[in-house]
Amino acid sequence: MFMIDPLSRTAIYEQLVEQLETLILKGAVQQGEQLPSVRTLSIKLSVNPNTIQKAYNEMDSRGLIYSVPGKGCFVSMDAKERLIESTREKLPMLDSLLARLKLGRIPKLTVIEHVEMVYQGGVSV
Amino acid sequence: MFMIDPLSRTAIYEQLVEQLETLILKGAVQQGEQLPSVRTLSIKLSVNPNTIQKAYNEMDSRGLIYSVPGKGCFVSMDAKERLIESTREKLPMLDSLLARLKLGRIPKLTVIEHVEMVYQGGVSV
Amino acid sequence: MFMIDPLSRTAIYEQLVEQLETLILKGAVQQGEQLPSVRTLSIKLSVNPNTIQKAYNEMDSRGLIYSVPGKGCFVSMDAKERLIESTREKLPMLDSLLARLKLGRIPKLTVIEHVEMVYQGGVSV
Amino acid sequence: MFMIDPLSRTAIYEQLVEQLETLILKGAVQQGEQLPSVRTLSIKLSVNPNTIQKAYNEMDSRGLIYSVPGKGCFVSMDAKERLIESTREKLPMLDSLLARLKLGRIPKLTVIEHVEMVYQGGVSV
DNA sequence: GTGGTCTAGACCACG
DNA sequence: GTGGTCTAGACCACT
Numbered sequence: 001m002f003m004i005d006p007l008s009r010t011a012i013y014e015q016l017v018e019q020l021e022t023l024i025l026k027g028a029v030q031q032g033e034q035l036p037s038v039r040t041l042s043i044k045l046s047v048n049p050n051t052i053q054k055a056y057n058e059m060d061s062r063g064l065i066y067s068v069p070g071k072g073c074f075v076s077m078d079a080k081e082r083l084i085e086s087t088r089e090k091l092p093m094l095d096s097l098l099a100r101l102k103l104g105r106i107p108k109l110t111v112i113e114h115v116e117m118v119y120q121g122g123v124s125v
Numbered sequence: 126m127f128m129i130d131p132l133s134r135t136a137i138y139e140q141l142v143e144q145l146e147t148l149i150l151k152g153a154v155q156q157g158e159q160l161p162s163v164r165t166l167s168i169k170l171s172v173n174p175n176t177i178q179k180a181y182n183e184m185d186s187r188g189l190i191y192s193v194p195g196k197g198c199f200v201s202m203d204a205k206e207r208l209i210e211s212t213r214e215k216l217p218m219l220d221s222l223l224a225r226l227k228l229g230r231i232p233k234l235t236v237i238e239h240v241e242m243v244y245q246g247g248v249s250v
Numbered sequence: 251m252f253m254i255d256p257l258s259r260t261a262i263y264e265q266l267v268e269q270l271e272t273l274i275l276k277g278a279v280q281q282g283e284q285l286p287s288v289r290t291l292s293i294k295l296s297v298n299p300n301t302i303q304k305a306y307n308e309m310d311s312r313g314l315i316y317s318v319p320g321k322g323c324f325v326s327m328d329a330k331e332r333l334i335e336s337t338r339e340k341l342p343m344l345d346s347l348l349a350r351l352k353l354g355r356i357p358k359l360t361v362i363e364h365v366e367m368v369y370q371g372g373v374s375v
Numbered sequence: 376m377f378m379i380d381p382l383s384r385t386a387i388y389e390q391l392v393e394q395l396e397t398l399i400l401k402g403a404v405q406q407g408e409q410l411p412s413v414r415t416l417s418i419k420l421s422v423n424p425n426t427i428q429k430a431y432n433e434m435d436s437r438g439l440i441y442s443v444p445g446k447g448c449f450v451s452m453d454a455k456e457r458l459i460e461s462t463r464e465k466l467p468m469l470d471s472l473l474a475r476l477k478l479g480r481i482p483k484l485t486v487i488e489h490v491e492m493v494y495q496g497g498v499s500v
Numbered sequence: 501g502t503g504g505t506c507t508a509g510a511c512c513a514c515g
Numbered sequence: 516g517t518g519g520t521c522t523a524g525a526c527c528a529c530t
Binding site (some may be wrong): 411413414425428431432442443444445446447448 | 516517518519520
Binding site for chain 1 (some may be wrong): 147150151201208209211212213215216218219222223224225226227228229230231233235236237239240242243244
């Protein structure tokens with residue numbers, strides 16, 4: 001369910017957050033669904049429980065999941081909606097990346113091809 | 126010449142590297158040209174000299190600049206070429222960003238608009 | 251009789267204690283009256299029996315209820331009196347809350363309005 | 376500057392957050408001011424650095440402070456404003472507390488006296 | 501069993 | 516020096 005690269009420059013807990021976000025967006029994890037417990041996941045991923053906890057906390061504070069002490073962590077009912085709404089904030093990243101590609105002589109056509117490919121249902125991330 | 130945002134979450138030395146890259150790509154800094162000395166730049170930007178040094182080291186190790194002991198740092202003669210060549214390595218970033226935008230319900234048309242805008246010379250970064 | 255919010259950050263057993271306290275103070279539960287059994291209540295509220303037991307234990311140790319083995323739990327004859335007496339212990343909470351409201355620029359008039367409203371029989375909790 | 380009660384039921388990091396909030400509201404800590412470093416504070420309070428870090432993180436994510444890796448943590452320029460704006464969210468707590476006091480036979484006059492006392496600049500928290 | 505907090509101690513990146 | 520992350524292991528409260 002989760003794939004962790006301990007050598008990556010991005011923190012483990014951030015990898016978890018990002019992956020859980022895409023799982024929610026893809027519908028692979030339904031709203032209201034219970035997430036794997038901190039301990040279970042920590043063992044499966046051979047990662048310290050504190051690290052899992054930190055990832056869950058982060059998402060909790062963003063309202064994407066909620067945790068009920070003694071019961072478990074659950075996906076918020078409006079998690080997907082929240083994520084969709086916040087996506088527009090990523091457009092500036094697109095702009096700066098495109099500008100860099102343009103300077104690097106990547107032809108517009110190549111970029112458009114990538115857009116088409118991804119949006120034709122092609123690329124999974 | 127350089128604009129540093131000390132509050133940004135991206136490290137200062139990375140900001141310097143990125144900006145120098147775009148300056149080279151834009152031709153604002155010519156190949157062979159001498160770069161400001163570490164001390165000069167550290168004072169101008171009120172940034173720790175170590176930080177400047179780190180940025181220069183990073184670019185040196187990538188062959189984009191070279192330092193002549195006792196004289197200073199200079200832009201490599203093939204800096205621009207190297208940068209252009211390495212740009213293709215950034216395409217996977219584009220793919221994953223596009224996939225995220227798609228999941229976040231950003232319409233393809235919106236993305237295309239951004240591509241057009243940037244490639245029509247619109248956006249400067 | 252009881253309303254439990256399993257998503258609340260306050261523990262379920264504390265919700266039960268607080269509600270039972272106000273029921274006693276309001277006279278909705280008379281002194282000497284028998285309380286629902288742990289099992290009954292746990293089913294009605296779909297809450298773990300241990301949780302109900304914990305709430306009852308808490309109130310027992312405070313002398314608000316007493317349990318007769320084999321018969322059930324009963325409200326102490328002096329429960330209401332005890333609760334009223336212990337209320338003064340809550341005044342420091344009022345002070346610190348007021349201090350925080352003052353720092354947060356809540357006007358005195360607004361606070362007074364709330365006092366009036368509650369004491370005019372307005373607010374039920 | 377900070378007072379920690381390790382025996383309190385409220386978590387240490389929450390005690391820190393609350394105290395820092397009141398310090399900001401009182402103006403004892405100015406906006407833009409640098410906070411004590413994680414390590415320094417952890418030694419002064421004989422608390423684990425991670426705990427201090429957690430408190431700082433919490434306030435960072437709420438926009439009350441910002442941290443610059445390698446430099447330190449600083450109070451946000453709009454910290455006080457944010458805190459004042461969020462104070463209204465505490466009014467429901469006032470209502471429920473007042474309702475409990477009323478049930479516990481605390482006379483309205485007594486409550487009003489406390490309000491007057493605090494708002495006449497009396498109580499420091 | 502669950503989540504939450506805390507300590508101790510380590511390592512990294514940044515300035 | 517700074518903040519940030521991670522591990523290991525412990526304890527607590529709640530269900």
